[in-house]
Each structure stands twice: as C-alpha cells, then as structure tokens.
Amino acid sequence: MTKPSRPGTAIHEKGQRRVEDILDAAVRVLIEDGYAMFTMRRIADAADMRLSNLQYYFSTKEDLLNALLQRTVDIYDASLAALAQNRTGTPQMKFRRMIEYLLQDQTDKDSCIIFWELWAIAGRDAAVAAIMNAYYDSYLDKMSEAIRAAAPSMPKRLAQRNAGVIVALIEGASLLRGFGKPRRTSLAGYERAIIGLCEQLAADSLSVRPSNEPGIP
Amino acid sequence: MTKPSRPGTAIHEKGQRRVEDILDAAVRVLIEDGYAMFTMRRIADAADMRLSNLQYYFSTKEDLLNALLQRTVDIYDASLAALAQNRTGTPQMKFRRMIEYLLQDQTDKDSCIIFWELWAIAGRDAAVAAIMNAYYDSYLDKMSEAIRAAAPSMPKRLAQRNAGVIVALIEGASLLRGFGKPRRTSLAGYERAIIGLCEQLAADSLSVRPSNEPGIP
DNA sequence: CTATTATTTGGTCATCTGACATAATTTGTC
DNA sequence: GACAAATTATGTCAGATGACCAAATAATAG
Numbered sequence A, B: 001m002t003k004p005s006r007p008g009t010a011i012h013e014k015g016q017r018r019v020e021d022i023l024d025a026a027v028r029v030l031i032e033d034g035y036a037m038f039t040m041r042r043i044a045d046a047a048d049m050r051l052s053n054l055q056y057y058f059s060t061k062e063d064l065l066n067a068l069l070q071r072t073v074d075i076y077d078a079s080l081a082a083l084a085q086n087r088t089g090t091p092q093m094k095f096r097r098m099i100e101y102l103l104q105d106q107t108d109k110d111s112c113i114i115f116w117e118l119w120a121i122a123g124r125d126a127a128v129a130a131i132m133n134a135y136y137d138s139y140l141d142k143m144s145e146a147i148r149a150a151a152p153s154m155p156k157r158l159a160q161r162n163a164g165v166i167v168a169l170i171e172g173a174s175l176l177r178g179f180g181k182p183r184r185t186s187l188a189g190y191e192r193a194i195i196g197l198c199e200q201l202a203a204d205s206l207s208v209r210p211s212n213e214p215g216i217p
Numbered sequence C: 001c002t003a004t005t006a007t008t009t010g011g012t013c014a015t016c017t018g019a020c021a022t023a024a025t026t027t028g029t030c
Numbered sequence D: 001g002a003c004a005a006a007t008t009a010t011g012t013c014a015g016a017t018g019a020c021c022a023a024a025t026a027a028t029a030g
Helices: A013-033 A040-046 A051-057 A061-085 A091-105 A109-122 A126-150 A156-177 A190-201 B013-033 B040-046 B051-057 B061-085 B091-105 B109-122 B126-150 B156-177 B190-201
Strands: none
Touching: A013 A040, A013 A051, A013 A061, A013 A109, A040 A051, A040 A061, A061 A091, A061 A109, A061 A126, A091 A126, A091 A156, A091 A190, A109 A126, A109 A156, A109 B109, A126 A156, A126 B156, A156 A190, A156 B126, A156 B156, A156 B190, A190 B156, B013 B040, B013 B051, B013 B061, B013 B109, B040 B051, B040 B061, B061 B091, B061 B109, B061 B126, B091 B126, B091 B156, B091 B190, B109 B126, B109 B156, B126 B156, B156 B190
C-alpha cells in the first residue's frame, strides 16, 4: 500500500508510457490554457485518466511542473546539441544553420507560448528559475562554441559575450515576430537583418566585412 | 440601487483614488504571486478592502486585468516619451540615454517580472495581446525616431528595422541579465557590448566607426 | 498458480474561487 | 437638513481546487 508518488517510480513499461502521456497532456494544458488553468484535474482530463491516478504518478502539482519543465528544456537542449554536432559544411555554414533554426522555431506556436510561460514562472519560482538558468547556460555554451569554430582567432571571452548578445537578440525577437505578433510592415527584411548581425558577431575581426550586404549599416 | 460596476464610474475624488489603490494592489499581487494567484479576493486583501467593494469598481476580473495592463503600459510609454522629448545634448547622447535607461530598468524586479508575466498572458489572451502590441508599436516608433535623429542620412525603412533589432536585443537581454538571473562571469562587459552594438545600429553608414572601441569585433 | 507489486478507481475533505444580491453608510449637492 | 448618488459591508451560491485515503484491479515474478 505504499504510494510510489514519484515520477521515477514508474518501473514497468506501461508506467513509463503513462508518465510520458501525462507530461504530453500537461504541456498541452500549459500551452492552450496557461498556468492559471494548469490544474491537476484538467491535466488528468487531458491525459484521459482519473485525478487520483495522475496523483499516483505525481503526488503534487509541483512535482509535475518540475518534471514537465525538465523534460521540455532537455528536448530543446538536445535539438541544439544535434545541430552543434552536425559536421557538414563549413563552421560558418554550421553557425548560420543554428541561427536559422532558432529563428524558424519562433514561428511555432507551441515553442513561443511555452517559453513565454516558463519565463514568467521562473520569475517567481526558484526551482523553475534554476532549471531555466541551467538551460540558458548550456545554450550560451553551444552558441559560444559555434562562434569560436567560425571565428578561430576570436578570444574566448569575446566569443562568450557575443554569444550572449546573439541569444538575447534571438529570444527578444520572438516578442516582435513570434507567434501571434502582428506582421509589422516596418520590419521588412527583419529576419535577414538579424541573421546578418549575428554573422557579424561571429566573424573574426581580421576578416573583411562584406560591404555590399544591405541592411545593417 | 443600480450597480455602476465599471471602473470609469468612480466620479468623485475618493473613488478615483480608490481605483488607483486597487490597481496598485493588483500589480503587487501580479508581481509577487503571479497570474495564477491573481484572484479578486487576494487583490481585495492587498488593497485592504472587502471583496464586494472591489467588485463595485471592477465587476469582473477581466475588467480589472485590462485596466491594470493599460495603466502599466501607459506608464512605460510615458517614460519613453519623456526621454524622447528631453532636448539636452546631441541626438547621439539622447539615443544613448534611452538605451541606458532601458538597460537600467531591467535591474528592477518589478519591471522584469511584470513584463515577463504580460508576455505570457498576451500569448493566450487576445485583448491583452492587442494592448501589448500597441505598446511595442509605440516603443518601436520612438526608438526609430531616436535613431533617425542620431543618423539623419539613414533611410527611414532601415531606421525602423534597426529599431526592431535594438528593441529585440534589449528585451531579450532581460532574460539573461534581468532580475533573478545569475551573474554570469562569461558575460563580463555585457552591458557595454550591448550599448556599443546599439550605437552601431544608430550610426550613419557614412560616419567612420571608431575602431579603438573594444568589444564588438 | 499464487504472492507480490504496480496501477487504477471512487470518494472525502477543507478551502478557495468568481459572481451575485441586499442592506447599510458615506458623500456631494441643493 | 434633504435627497440622491456614490461608496462600503455582510452574506450567499454553485462550482473548482489540491491533497489525501482505502479499496479494487491488472500485471509480474517466483
């Protein structure tokens, strides 16, 4: 009669699958209804199970949220890692693929909404903030490595700092061009401008910047 | 005995003050407890009044949220407008003051948390999204004007696009260096780098960029 | 097959929630 | 002071919420 109560306690295959079902449902609720509607009952409904069964796997709402968050950032981190490991093309092309992937991801409704939601939760919940910060550390590391591969002569310190600038630029861009944002005619060529600027930040200061590229001054 | 029920119905001075008290309390609740805890009772407590009294001023939670949001963005918009109107110094100095003010504001807990919260709500609530989008339109306009003042030869289109880049960069930076974020040693000189990049984006392409400035390549 | 464990179910509990109704009180105006 | 409008207080209502519990069923191991 001892209650397992913890997500890792799902030992058998069915239990593992059930945990995944629950997390899938929880993500759906968070995205479609927001954190205010992120209730155990609603998640149980979305996962097509009884409340008490959901609570068998995650005894508290907090447990569930943390597991959901960890799985989510792990998925995004893995995507970045896969991109970073892809060895085809020059380092410059690899860097550009990375930027284009990140910008492309912003057109996805789920990606936008879940990160906006997580930023907000992290502002108040220390446990969530810790996981998010670890994710951004990893994100910055990968970006920094991509820069150093593309611009070998750049000092490590500068590459790290420029990685911070790029990440800020990209994440911030989701607020202007992400899901649900108006198509601002004033921002024609916006994506190209961002890509160009990122490439400038990942270029050796020795190399000559192409001056025939329109956009950035 | 007809219930006024709407926020504008507070005609007398005391009523006006009461509405302000309510909105102050509501902001406090939103910042300290988050949207999930943004309940009428909690706000009434924070405003030191009874629930029914709060409901006299804002008959629904939705009314209260919209009023709160509108007042909040109006305040930020007014701050930006005041900065834009300040005529002391060169346009370049004025532009830099604007950037530094925006970055400085990110060290404020309330500013960070309330915007993170509003971004999340806007992702699901169309009414909130509309107000936020209008705010960012105004924000972009002011930034674009500041750029054009500092770099008169820059085409309007390019100034608008660069304003978008700058706004994205600054808003995104709050996620890396805003309230509650770790002091990442890898990002030493981060603020200077951002300011430098913004100034580059607000410079005439004709003018020579100072090459003795460290940081950006 | 049976003993054991894993999973699922139905139900209770105190508390909170938004909305509403009604009466009492204060305030401004004539 | 009278009178109406504006403000505040008390109370009710159905429904939702997180946590908890005991028992029933399904799956697995010995």
